[in-house]
Structures are given as C-alpha cells and as structure tokens.
Amino acid sequence: xxxxxxATQLSRDDIEAVLDRARAVADDPAAYxxxxxxxxLALCFFEPSTRTRMSFDSAAKRLGMNxxxxxxxxxxxxxxxxxxxxxxxxxxxYADALVLRHPSEGAATLAGERVxxxxxxxxxxxxxxxxxxxxxxxxxxxxxxxxxxxxxxxxDLKYGRTVHSLAAALTEFDxxxxxxxxxSLRLPRxxxxxxxxxxxxxxxxxxxxxxxxxxxxxxxxxxxxxxxPDENEYHRVAGEYQIDAETLADAPDDxxxxxxxxxxxxxxxxxxxxxxxxxxxxAHNGIPVRMALLDTLLENANPDGDKETEVGR
Ligand code: CP
Numbered sequence: 001x002x003x004x005x006x007a008t009q010l011s012r013d014d015i016e017a018v019l020d021r022a023r024a025v026a027d028d029p030a031a032y033x034x035x036x037x038x039x040x041l042a043l044c045f046f047e048p049s050t051r052t053r054m055s056f057d058s059a060a061k062r063l064g065m066n067x068x069x070x071x072x073x074x075x076x077x078x079x080x081x082x083x084x085x086x087x088x089x090x091x092x093x094y095a096d097a098l099v100l101r102h103p104s105e106g107a108a109t110l111a112g113e114r115v116x117x118x119x120x121x122x123x124x125x126x127x128x129x130x131x132x133x134x135x136x137x138x139x140x141x142x143x144x145x146x147x148x149x150x151x152x153x154x155x156d157l158k159y160g161r162t163v164h165s166l167a168a169a170l171t172e173f174d175x176x177x178x179x180x181x182x183x184s185l186r187l188p189r190x191x192x193x194x195x196x197x198x199x200x201x202x203x204x205x206x207x208x209x210x211x212x213x214x215x216x217x218x219x220x221x222x223x224x225x226x227x228x229p230d231e232n233e234y235h236r237v238a239g240e241y242q243i244d245a246e247t248l249a250d251a252p253d254d255x256x257x258x259x260x261x262x263x264x265x266x267x268x269x270x271x272x273x274x275x276x277x278x279x280x281x282x283a284h285n286g287i288p289v290r291m292a293l294l295d296t297l298l299e300n301a302n303p304d305g306d307k308e309t310e311v312g313r
Pocket of ligand 1: 048049050051052053123132260261262
C-alpha cells in the first residue's frame with residue numbers, strides 16, 4: 001500500500017512527479033475537478049492545525065471528493081481511551097484515504113501498518129511532515145529550481161518536523177544546507193545520522209550573518225514551545241533568531257524567505273513587504289501540491305481507474 005509517512009521514502013523522481021503534477025493542477029484546476037468524485041478523505045487531527053487540515057480539505061473537495069473530519073480529540077472517542085490503532089481501523093471503513101496528525105513520533109507508521117487505504121503523515125510529533133516538504137519544494141522550485149541550491153534553515157531544528165523532512169528531501173538534489181540554531185536546538189542525532197548516510201555535508205552555525213549572502217533560500221521556523229519538556233528551557237531560547245527587513249538589507253536580491261507557519265515572532269511583519277517574503281504563497285501552494293499528492297496516492301491505490309469505493313470494509 002502506498003502511504004506518505006516520511007520524506008526519506010521519496011526519491012528525486014517521486015518528488016519531481018508530484019511537483020510536475022502540482023504545476024499541471026495549478027495551470028488547469030478544472031481538469032481535475034471531478035477526478036475523484038464519490039471518494040472520501042478522512043481528516044484525523046490529534047493536534048491543532050490550520051493550514052494542513054484546511055488545505056487537505058480544500059484540495060480533496062477540488063478533486064471532487066467529500067471529506068469527513070474526526071474533530072477535536074475531546075469530541076471524539078479518543079477521549080474515552082480508544083487507541084490510535086482502533087481509531088484508524090474504524091475510520092478506514094469510512095474513507096478512501098486518511099490524513100493523520102498526531103503528537104507521537106511513529107504514529108503515522110503505525111497507522112500505515114494497520115490500514116489498507118493510503119495514509120498521509122500530516123505531522124507526527126517532532127518527527128516528519130512530508131506533505132509540507134512537497135509544498136516547500138514546489139515553492140523553492142518555482143523561484144530557483146532545485147539544482148545547485150544553497151539553503152539556510154534557521155530556528156528550532158531539534159523539534160521542527162518540517163525541517164527534518166525538508167532536509168532529507170533536499171539530499172536528493174545535493175543541496176548545500178546550512179543549519180542555524182542555538183546549540184540546544186541543533187538537529188537531532190538520528191536526523192543528522194540519516195543526512196550523513198546520504199553523503200550530505202552538514203554545516204551548523206550559531207548565527208545567520210556569516211552565511212546570509214550565500215543563500216538562495218532562508219527557511220525560518222518557529223521555536224516549538226509545545227515540544228519542550230521544560231518550559232524554562234523554552235524561555236531561554238525564545239526570541240532568538242528573529243529577522244526583520246533590516247536583517248535582510250544586505251541579502252542577495254533573489255533570496256527567498258520561507259516559513260511553514262504559524263509564525264510567532266521569528267519574522268517581523270516588515271519582511272512581508274519585501275520582495276523576499278514567500279511564506280503566504282508557500283501556504284497557498286498547499287492546494288495544488290496536496291491535490292497532486294492525493295491524486296497520485298489514489299491513482300496508485302486504484303491502478304485500474306476503478307472509482308467504485310468499497311463500502312463497509
Ligand atoms: N505548516 C503547518 O503544518 O501548519 P498547521 O500546523 O497550521 O497545519
């Protein structure tokens with residue numbers, strides 16, 4: 001069964017195929033409008049979300065699908081103690097694909113082992129967020145292409161799952177990757193190990209300034225307050241690594257500034273008015289990219305093109 005659990009499962013060809021399809025969707029959305037009519041996407045979010053939940057919902061509807069939403073944990077039977085395994089096994093009988101966000105690393109892997117419909121990992125704790133990576137790459141590709149890229153990734157590299165997925169995917173394109181963070185928020189050992197295994201050169205920095213003029217892309221992330229075991233530790237690093245328009249005064253003219261959002265105070269509002277800002281466009285790219293992803297996964301799950309949904313699995 002084809003699931004999207006981690007960016008490490010994606011080859012360069014896989015990524016380019018989805019991004020090519022996203023371009024085609026963006027160019028001619030009407031051609032995809034009824035593509036998956038009669039199919040149902042289940043949205044299972046055990047953690048808050050605005051962009052991922054709503055853009056998957058919108059993307060599915062733009063493909064002619066219906067969506068069902070598990071709702072908040074408090075209003076679902078999870079609050080009665082139902083396990084993740086039982087929850088997804090039940091929901092797979094209601095849907096043709098499932099999008100899952102969960103606070104535990106490995107939750108999507110487990111879900112993928114339990115169900116036969118495609119599962120998309122929409123964030124598993126501090127683990128991975130691979131569909132975000134696809135829209136990040138789409139955004140980068142539209143500005144710079146994906147070859148000979150130099151990127152700086154700044155902020156919470158320890159708990160930032162979008163960073164872990166993006167860094168893995170960029171090894172497929174031999175990108176030069178600079179990681180800028182306080183010592184306590186460096187990449188986790190496991191992520192660093194996986195990057196080294198691919199032959200990627202990891203360069204880590206305390207400050208942005210020495211590398212800023214080399215960058216094509218600056219990818220800024222939020223300090224993930226909710227993941228810190230000790231709130232005091234969060235307050236020790238909160239507010240570091242903020243940028244504003246003045247920070248970017250000497251940046252390359254074509255520097256693209258990205259952020260998976262939500263931001264707190266990492267990027268000052270005056271950056272929004274510069275030619276560098278691309279984060280709202282990045283969020284909007286979630287629509288064509290997630291349409292392309294759902295289309296691909298559903299096509300792979302139904303290779304004969306049969307749109308008959310199995311009812312009451
Ligand atoms: N970028 C992202 O995952 O945003 P949400 O948490 O709002 O889904």
